[in-house]
Amino acid sequence: MMVEIMSMGEISKWYGDCIKESDKKEIARYYGIPARVLESWMRSISMVRNRCAHHNRLYGISISGGFVIPKKLGNEKYRRIFNDKDINGFYNIIVACCYMAESMGEKIEVEEFIDNIIQLVDDFGLEEEKMGFPEGKTAVQLFQDICS
Numbered sequence: 001m002m003v004e005i006m007s008m009g010e011i012s013k014w015y016g017d018c019i020k021e022s023d024k025k026e027i028a029r030y031y032g033i034p035a036r037v038l039e040s041w042m043r044s045i046s047m048v049r050n051r052c053a054h055h056n057r058l059y060g061i062s063i064s065g066g067f068v069i070p071k072k073l074g075n076e077k078y079r080r081i082f083n084d085k086d087i088n089g090f091y092n093i094i095v096a097c098c099y100m101a102e103s104m105g106e107k108i109e110v111e112e113f114i115d116n117i118i119q120l121v122d123d124f125g126l127e128e129e130k131m132g133f134p135e136g137k138t139a140v141q142l143f144q145d146i147c148s
Contacts, residue, residue, distance in 0.1 A: 008046045083134045114146060
């Protein structure tokens with residue numbers, strides 16, 4: 001119940017600093033990833049959330065949260081989707097969010113989320129590469145990779 005009223009930053013700090021290692025592992029197991037990976041994702045997502053809340057840009061920047069790409073995942077299709085060349089790009093955080101939501105059975109929300117990313121790219125003429133997308137990959141291809 002407490003987590004429902006916590007901010008993303010508070011949840012990230014609570015997970016990273018306050019709970020027992022065994023509890024971290026149990027929570028991460030739900031997502032099919034190691035605890036250190038979930039901790040890095042939560043930290044990075046919190047940084048993105050803060051940038052958005054304070055009207056900062058996400059385009060053309062590196063998110064310095066120490067993002068970790070796992071070697072194994074509960075859903076292996078995602079392993080090939082991450083960008084190993086630009087680890088701290090916004091793209092990997094998009095993929096991590098989709099992975100976590102899909103792990104919770106939120107497939108429709110994942111599709112809507114990626115559709116919104118595609119719309120932003122189209123509306124503002126954004127270059128996906130400046131968002132950390134792998135070279136030559138588009139938001140539409142990301143949709144196809146995740147939603148197929």
